[in-house]
Amino acid sequence: MLKYTLIPLLPLLSFIINILFGRNFIKDKAHWLAVPAVFGSFVLAVSAFMDVQSGNVININIYNWIVSGNFNVTIGFLIDQLTAIMLIVVTSISTLIFIYSIGYMHGDSGYYRFFSYLSLFVFSMLILVMSNNFLLLYFGWEAVGLCSYFLIGFWFHKKSAADAGKKAFIVNRFGDFGFGLGVILVFLTFGSLEYLQVFGKANSVIGQTINIFGYNLDLITVICLLLFCGAIGKSAQMPLHVWLPDAMEGPTPVSALIHAATMVTAGVFMVARCNPLFSLSHTAMNTVAVVGGITAIFAATIGLVQNDIKRVIAYSTVSQLGYMFLALGVGAYSAGIFHLYTHAYFKALLFLGSGSVIHALHDEQNMQKMGGLKKHMPITYWVFILATLSITGIPGFAGFFSKDEILYRAYLGGEVGKGLWMLATVAALLTAFYSWRLIFLTFHGKFRGPHEQEHHLHESPKVITVPLMLLAVGAVAAGWVGIPPLLMEHGDKIGEFLAPVLGHPHGEGSHSEEMMVMGMSVLVALAGWYIAYKMYVRNPELPQKVGAKFKPVYNLLYNKYYIDELYNRIFVQPTLKFSDKVILGFFDKSIIEGVVNGVPNLIGVFSSKFRKIQTGLLSNYGLVMAAGALAIIGYMLFLR
Amino acid sequence: MVPLSWYIILSALTFSIGVFGFLARRNLIIVFLSIELMLNSVNISLIAFSHYLQSMRGQMLVFFIITVAAAEAAIGLAILIAFYKNNPTIKVDEINLLKG
Numbered sequence: 001m002l003k004y005t006l007i008p009l010l011p012l013l014s015f016i017i018n019i020l021f022g023r024n025f026i027k028d029k030a031h032w033l034a035v036p037a038v039f040g041s042f043v044l045a046v047s048a049f050m051d052v053q054s055g056n057v058i059n060i061n062i063y064n065w066i067v068s069g070n071f072n073v074t075i076g077f078l079i080d081q082l083t084a085i086m087l088i089v090v091t092s093i094s095t096l097i098f099i100y101s102i103g104y105m106h107g108d109s110g111y112y113r114f115f116s117y118l119s120l121f122v123f124s125m126l127i128l129v130m131s132n133n134f135l136l137l138y139f140g141w142e143a144v145g146l147c148s149y150f151l152i153g154f155w156f157h158k159k160s161a162a163d164a165g166k167k168a169f170i171v172n173r174f175g176d177f178g179f180g181l182g183v184i185l186v187f188l189t190f191g192s193l194e195y196l197q198v199f200g201k202a203n204s205v206i207g208q209t210i211n212i213f214g215y216n217l218d219l220i221t222v223i224c225l226l227l228f229c230g231a232i233g234k235s236a237q238m239p240l241h242v243w244l245p246d247a248m249e250g251p252t253p254v255s256a257l258i259h260a261a262t263m264v265t266a267g268v269f270m271v272a273r274c275n276p277l278f279s280l281s282h283t284a285m286n287t288v289a290v291v292g293g294i295t296a297i298f299a300a301t302i303g304l305v306q307n308d309i310k311r312v313i314a315y316s317t318v319s320q321l322g323y324m325f326l327a328l329g330v331g332a333y334s335a336g337i338f339h340l341y342t343h344a345y346f347k348a349l350l351f352l353g354s355g356s357v358i359h360a361l362h363d364e365q366n367m368q369k370m371g372g373l374k375k376h377m378p379i380t381y382w383v384f385i386l387a388t389l390s391i392t393g394i395p396g397f398a399g400f401f402s403k404d405e406i407l408y409r410a411y412l413g414g415e416v417g418k419g420l421w422m423l424a425t426v427a428a429l430l431t432a433f434y435s436w437r438l439i440f441l442t443f444h445g446k447f448r449g450p451h452e453q454e455h456h457l458h459e460s461p462k463v464i465t466v467p468l469m470l471l472a473v474g475a476v477a478a479g480w481v482g483i484p485p486l487l488m489e490h491g492d493k494i495g496e497f498l499a500p501v502l503g504h505p506h507g508e509g510s511h512s513e514e515m516m517v518m519g520m521s522v523l524v525a526l527a528g529w530y531i532a533y534k535m536y537v538r539n540p541e542l543p544q545k546v547g548a549k550f551k552p553v554y555n556l557l558y559n560k561y562y563i564d565e566l567y568n569r570i571f572v573q574p575t576l577k578f579s580d581k582v583i584l585g586f587f588d589k590s591i592i593e594g595v596v597n598g599v600p601n602l603i604g605v606f607s608s609k610f611r612k613i614q615t616g617l618l619s620n621y622g623l624v625m626a627a628g629a630l631a632i633i634g635y636m637l638f639l640r
Numbered sequence: 641m642v643p644l645s646w647y648i649i650l651s652a653l654t655f656s657i658g659v660f661g662f663l664a665r666r667n668l669i670i671v672f673l674s675i676e677l678m679l680n681s682v683n684i685s686l687i688a689f690s691h692y693l694q695s696m697r698g699q700m701l702v703f704f705i706i707t708v709a710a711a712e713a714a715i716g717l718a719i720l721i722a723f724y725k726n727n728p729t730i731k732v733d734e735i736n737l738l739k740g
Binding site: 614615616618619622623626 | 663739
């Protein structure tokens with residue numbers, strides 16, 4: 001039992017010690033504690049994985065957190081097949097990112113702070129995936145949000161970074177509001193917050209309705225949609241995706257951590273975890289699938305024209321998360337989790353690789369000022385190639401297996417699924433295009449930056465490249481546990497492993513259909529590469545021409561569909577105006593300050609009148625005293 | 641034998657003179673004397689009652705009053721001198737530091 005408790009506890013310990021003693025004692029040795037702690041978690045997670053694989057599902061309660069009437073919440077861990085996979089993903093990638101950060105953050109004044117926040121982040125994520133009830137899940141959910149705020153705004157002296165941190169936190173609050181309501185509704189409906197009890201009773205509430213504002217709505221659907229609200233925020237789906245690209249303001253290891261191992265996967269994990277509820281609501285499932293599919297293509301189109309290397313990868317994350325939700329929405333939960341797992345490796349690799357590039361170019365993130373880095377940074381280049389082959393879905397690489405599984409499941413997903421399959425296939429084409437565009441702009445051609453910088457270009461130190469190479473192994477091989485049965489008998493090990501929790505996806509297609517889907521996905525991947533190659537290697541002036549020809553489209557995409565501007569107009573400005581005019585101008589100035597200043601003013605008015613009594617003349621006091629004495633004597637003599 | 645009422649009248653008259661002096665005079669020394677006068681007029685009536693009632697209680701009280709009055713006069717005059725060193729006046733209507 002202690003073993004499982006230690007998994008989240010080690011990073012927590014690292015956080016506490018680093019944050020308390022970092023500033024004065026630990027300073028630039030913060031990683032001495034943080035790296036072993038998270039590596040220890042990884043070792044324990046592997047051991048927990050072994051336990052689960054041998055058939056033990058662990059469900060332990062450690063502590064009675066809240067006991068109040070029939071409201072009973074424990075701090076307890078549920079480690080089943082789903083959690084085991086998440087534990088491996090989170091801890092393995094975190095370990096590599098921690099090691100990478102030693103090199104990347106070297107010499108930063110907030111070095112100890114960085115490692116303590118990273119540790120807290122990992123702790124929160126581990127609590128999130130390990131909890132056995134909704135409230136502890138909610139705790140982890142909020143804690144990763146908080147950590148993302150700390151880390152995105154890590155360089156808080158930069159205004160854009162501080163703003164991005166706030167944006168991430170506030171946008172997440174919108175989703176979390178719905179999620180919180182969902183958790184409350186779960187408790188009101190089932191009288192418990194423990195997963196197993198809730199899911200056990202799930203069938204008993206089918207068909208029940210709930211009255212909201214006079215409409216009778218299906219109870220399960222409402223619960224699922226509210227929970228999904230949280231997932232939309234945390235996993236950056238439309239329309240709450242706006243925080244994720246801005247999160248690029250944080251240090252690159254943070255981007256990798258947020259995008260690959262923690263935070264954004266939380267939404268996917270949560271929906272997969274709640275699959276017994278979601279499966280009961282057709283509406284909720286379709287919503288999940290449609291939101292996922294639209295986000296996948298929507299984010300991919302924006303990624304086509306961005307120039308910031310990290311932003312391109314950020315939009316690619318949003319797009320890939322869309323794939324995951326698409327899979328969840330068509331009932332292929334294990335495909336979604338499979339993609340989460342492969343995506344974690346190649347996306348962490350892409351981010352850390354771009355970090356290596358940015359490091360070499362002294363914080364230059366604009367791809368238009370890069371180019372020709374291939375010969376200067378061979379290791380970074382080759383791991384980038386591997387990650388790109390993986391994300392674009394070239395057969396044999398990790399991304400191929402998971403993405404193909406999703407596309408196939410979408411194809412089998414009925415009317416809605418077919419449409420979404422087409423969207424997702426187009427998105428795959430776009431993914432291939434922008435991924436290769438990134439490679440060609442960064443590593444091929446001539447260096448377009450300042451001339452004197454070219455001589456300083458160098459490969460990153462080992463502490464950065466070794467984690468990259470390890471991740472590259474993951475980006476290539478992670479998918480080999482999920483080979484579709486078409487290509488290999490009993491190849492889909494991960495699907496079978498997850499089946500006890502997530503069930504089998506329903507619907508079986510013919511071999512020819514599966515071949516067709518697979519062929520299509522490979523075809524679009526190659527087509528994406530070809531177009532990018534034509535445009536950025538063969539005819540480097542072509543992109544400008546195309547951009548000029550389709551100016552309105554280009555501007556629309558370049559400005560991210562003006563969604564930030566739209567939100568600014570609809571939500572931010574009115575809120576600011578309201579705060580300024582009503583809250584500050586009226587409420588604070590008139591009411592609060594009125595009360596605060598009014599009381600002393602009243603006292604002042606009274607005292608200025610009454611102080612006149614104090615004449616300072618002894619004879620006056622004497623007279624009053626004598627009159628008083630007379631009055632008392634008179635009363636005693638005559639009135640009693 | 642002098643009747644009791646005469647003593648009471650004497651006491652009342654002296655007390656009234658003291659009250660008048662306290663209220664009307666401006667010299668602080670005179671104000672002090674007026675207070676002493678009031679205290680002693682009370683002493684007269686106490687002694688008269690003591691004699692009339694054949695009880696020693698009144699006379700005992702008088703001793704207390706004389707002691708307290710002596711102490712009070714000593715402290716009062718000390719304050720007066722200390723005050724005079726800072727503000728060279730002993731006129732009651734010019735001593736109004738606590739005027740509101």
